[in-house]
Amino acid sequence: MSTVHLIFLYTFSCSSLLLYGIGLEKTFFESRPRGLLYKRLPILTLELFVSVLAAQFLVKEVLIPHSFLFLIPVSILCIAGFFQTVSKVLRKDTSYSPPGERLMFLGSIFLAVFESTGYADTLLISSASLFSFGLWTVLLSSIRERIDTSRLQADWNGTPIVLVCLGLLSIILHATDVSWWIQEFVR
Amino acid sequence: MKRNSVVFLLALCPLIPVSSHFAYALLISGAFLFYFVSGIFFRFVISKINPGSSSFYFELAALAVSATFFYQFSAFFFPVLTVSLDIYYFLAAFSYVLLLSIDYYAVQGFSFLPVFRFIPILLIFSLCRELIGTGGISLPVMHGFWEIHLLPGFSVWGSGFWNTTAGSFILLGFMTWIVKSCNRYLSGRDRT
Numbered sequence: 204m205s206t207v208h209l210i211f212l213y214t215f216s217c218s219s220l221l222l223y224g225i226g227l228e229k230t231f232f233e234s235r236p237r238g239l240l241y242k243r244l245p246i247l248t249l250e251l252f253v254s255v256l257a258a259q260f261l262v263k264e265v266l267i268p269h270s271f272l273f274l275i276p277v278s279i280l281c282i283a284g285f286f287q288t289v290s291k292v293l294r295k296d297t298s299y300s301p302p303g304e305r306l307m308f309l310g311s312i313f314l315a316v317f318e319s320t321g322y323a324d325t326l327l328i329s330s331a332s333l334f335s336f337g338l339w340t341v342l343l344s345s346i347r348e349r350i351d352t353s354r355l356q357a358d359w360n361g362t363p364i365v366l367v368c369l370g371l372l373s374i375i376l377h378a379t380d381v382s383w384w385i386q387e388f389v390r
Numbered sequence: 391m392k393r394n395s396v397v398f399l400l401a402l403c404p405l406i407p408v409s410s411h412f413a414y415a416l417l418i419s420g421a422f423l424f425y426f427v428s429g430i431f432f433r434f435v436i437s438k439i440n441p442g443s444s445s446f447y448f449e450l451a452a453l454a455v456s457a458t459f460f461y462q463f464s465a466f467f468f469p470v471l472t473v474s475l476d477i478y479y480f481l482a483a484f485s486y487v488l489l490l491s492i493d494y495y496a497v498q499g500f501s502f503l504p505v506f507r508f509i510p511i512l513l514i515f516s517l518c519r520e521l522i523g524t525g526g527i528s529l530p531v532m533h534g535f536w537e538i539h540l541l542p543g544f545s546v547w548g549s550g551f552w553n554t555t556a557g558s559f560i561l562l563g564f565m566t567w568i569v570k571s572c573n574r575y576l577s578g579r580d581r582t
Contacts, residue, residue, distance in 0.1 A: 223407055223477070228486065273458065276480045280454040284447060306484055313477050358574060363567035370559030 206327060213318075213331030214338065215376045225310030226336050231365070234343035243304075244337070246290065251308060251329050254286045255315045259325045262316055276313075283312050307336065342372060406558050408478050408516075410523075413530040415516035417468065417475060418482060419509045421460050425483050426505050428456040429492040449492075450484070457483035470534040519561060523553025 219225045258279045266275050287308070291297075315329040346368045355364060408414045432452035436445050461479045465472040472479075482488065491505035520527050525544025528535040541548065551557040 225481070227406065273462065276461065276476075277454045277458050280480070280484075281451070284450060288447070306481060306486065309484055310477070310481050313480060317477060358567055358571045361570075363563045363570060366559050366563030366566060370556045370563065373556035373559060 209324065209327050210331045210334070213328050214335045218335045218339075218376065219311060219314050219332040220335050220339050223310065223314060225314060225332065226307035229304055229307045230336060230340050230343060233340045234347055244333075246294070247304070247308065248333055250286055250290050251311055251333065252326060254283050254308075255312050255325045255329045256322060257286065258282045258312055258316050259319065259322055275316075279312055279316060280309065283309055339372075343369070406555060406562075408475065409512060409519055409558065410516070410553055411528045411535065412513070412516050412520050413471060413528040413535050414475060415512050417464060417471060417530055418478060419512060421457075421464075421479055421482050422488060422505055422509055424460050425453060425456050425488055426491055426495075426503075429453055429488065430495055432456075433492060433496060453483045453488075454480070468530050468532060470532075471530050515562065515565070518565075519552055519558055522548075522561070523550055523557065524548075 213219060220227055220230060261278055261282065262275055266272065266278065287305075311329050311332040314332060315325045319325040319328055343365065346365065350360065350364055408418045429449070429452075432449060436448050436452070439448075441448055457480050461472065461476065464475070464479065487504045487508045491503045494501075494503055517527060521540065524537075525541040525548050526537055526539040528537045530536075552561055
């Protein structure tokens with residue numbers, strides 16, 4: 204599978220956010236006016252890349268050859284925790300990561316390690332997860348902004364209409380799987 | 391009321407993918423209960439050891455061990471379903487709903503535990519989604535699903551759309567709207 208196709212697949216039609224639900228609650232919160240994740244995104248990206256590479260190395264070179272398959276999930280969790288702690292110590296950051304962010308971080312590492320076959324794929328899938336997260340957050344915050352200024356019936360305001368919009372966006376993004384011109388493009 | 395809506399919102403993350411079948415929702419609900427009980431137990435043990443500021447990381451490691459244990463248990467009894475659910479067993483162990491419930495239990499006891507509200511929401515939502523999307527419900531068995539067809543004539547009027555991710559978002563949006571409308575109606579009636 205080509206690089207572009209892989210990123211395209213894991214950003215849109217096989218999005219970590221929509222298909223696996225990873226980071227969905229974080230997107231929901233970050234799309235509100237006072238979302239703070241964008242400030243932390245460079246550090247989070249760096250932590251994610253280092254963690255997925257380390258996890259992939261451990262799984263591919265140690266755990267799978269020695270048939271310690273049952274240790275894979277726990278070791279991924281330990282690696283993710285270790286690199287996040289090291290990063291915090293280096294940055295002298297004493298605050299706890301919000302749980303939604305931790306879930307997104309762990310989920311992206313799990314997805315990248317479980318779905319990839321090599322180191323390059325791991326990095327591409329984790330990049331696509333982050334890209335998908337950023338794209339959905341921007342789309343959702345635009346929708347929220349538009350809804351705030353509209354004269355919507357009170358009971359529809361907030362979560363119900365955002366969920367319906369998410370459903371409609373999901374249909375649009377999955378349309379790439381069935382549209383003939385995309386199939387021609389990626390062939 | 392505010393708490394209810396927050397719990398409903400927080401339940402979103404694992405709700406969408408694992409609620410496509412009632413059988414998945416049953417297993418994930420079992421996982422949530424198991425993690426909650428083991429989380430309380432490990433918090434008690436860790437508080438006795440008192441490792442200081444690193445106690446949070448010990449708790450996470452203990453939850454990871456609980457998740458691995460439940461995964462092995464599930465893989466033994468439901469090997470086919472566990473293939474689809476493996477990543478969610480581990481994600482569920484670190485979900486906001488669960489960690490919040492363990493924190494609340496440590497402070498307030500059983501007075502408000504989000505996990506006990508989340509599990510019925512998950513079960514009801516998956517039941518509705520599967521019933522509308524496939525015309526029946528599925529239960530977990532060793533070789534996969536045991537499917538029970540409940541709605542006659544589903545092939546004529548039914549639509550599998552509701553069992554897709556997009557359908558589930560729209561269905562959840564409608565359900566949230568119904569809950570909000572009912573709450574508004576009931577609070578208005580109480581005032582009069």
